[in-house]
């Protein structure tokens with residue numbers, strides 16, 4: 001049993017649930033903050049892990065503070081737009097500060113948005129805005145940067161590999177490497193960072209770093225069919241496409257992941273500035289990272 005006491009916000013979600021599981025496996029005491037009125041069947045898997053569950057309104061820091069008493073770190077895995085990433089996370093931060101929790105991991109889990117200017121990615125700008133509050137809150141923050149979740153490649157959720165055309169689409173250079181990490185690996189690393197009292201401001205991990213050309217070679221090897229890189233134009237062209245897609249979507253500003261935001265993410269990855277360097281993969285030597293090859297393999301198994 002570890003003496004770490006970790007608060008997780010967003011534990012009913014995908015990444016937050018995985019982080020919570022690893023924390024429990026490693027012997028941490030875990031308190032999860034859920035919304036009031038969360039259905040019992042969504043709480044059962046968390047109860048089975050042996051966590052303490054507190055129903056709180058994140059917009060009320062005094063409620064949050066009560067639930068955070070005695071914690072060594074607050075981990076946020078919340079997902080949403082301004083009302084969540086800026087407003088609810090601020091409530092969480094204020095509650096954590098009030099309870100004198102020493103450390104805070106914000107819900108970033110992305111490419112390195114500190115390396116390119118604001119205005120290039122709506123969702124990451126919200127995190128940038130939250131960081132202004134986080135960095136002056138008197139709490140020690142650690143951001144985890146993991147690139148894109150590799151799990152989105154075989155499902156087409158990140159439509160880079162065009163399986164029906166046997167192409168890997170890119171803008172700009174086919175040789176620009178991008179960072180991919182699985183959700184499980186991100187969760188395992190985040191749980192370790194939460195239990196580590198000496199983490200720096202930023203930690204960067206990548207299960208794989210592949211260019212469009214290298215990704216095409218990997219899918220070819222795994223599928224036994226020839227995949228080739230497909231240029232969709234220059235990065236300047238992609239920026240124009242983003243503007244047009246955003247204008248056509250009108251109202252898409254209320255969606256968390258509209259197509260134009262995915263295109264912003266692609267642009268950020270392919271212009272090279274958000275590339276994760278140096279990597280902290282070796283920080284916890286017993287952790288092993290999953291290669292994209294292994295993420296893609298099940299898709300082609302009959």
Ligand SMILES: NC(=O)c1ccc[n+]([C@@H]2O[C@H](COP(=O)([O-])OP(=O)(O)OC[C@H]3O[C@@H](n4cnc5c(N)ncnc54)[C@H](OP(=O)(O)O)[C@@H]3O)[C@@H](O)[C@H]2O)c1
Pocket residue numbers: 009010011012013014015016034035038058077078079080083084088107108109110111146147148149
């Ligand atoms: N790098 C990548 O490629 C990538 C891809 C996907 C996600 N991410 C990031 O990973 C993080 C987690 O994403 P996810 O996909 O795991 O999210 P998810 O499954 O949608 O879970 C979101 C969690 O946030 C909670 N939540 C949202 N709004 C809330 C509020 N106002 N008050 C209290 N709880 C609230 C949800 O609670 P309920 O269950 O009650 O709704 C849920 O527990 C986010 O930062 C996301 O941007 C990164």
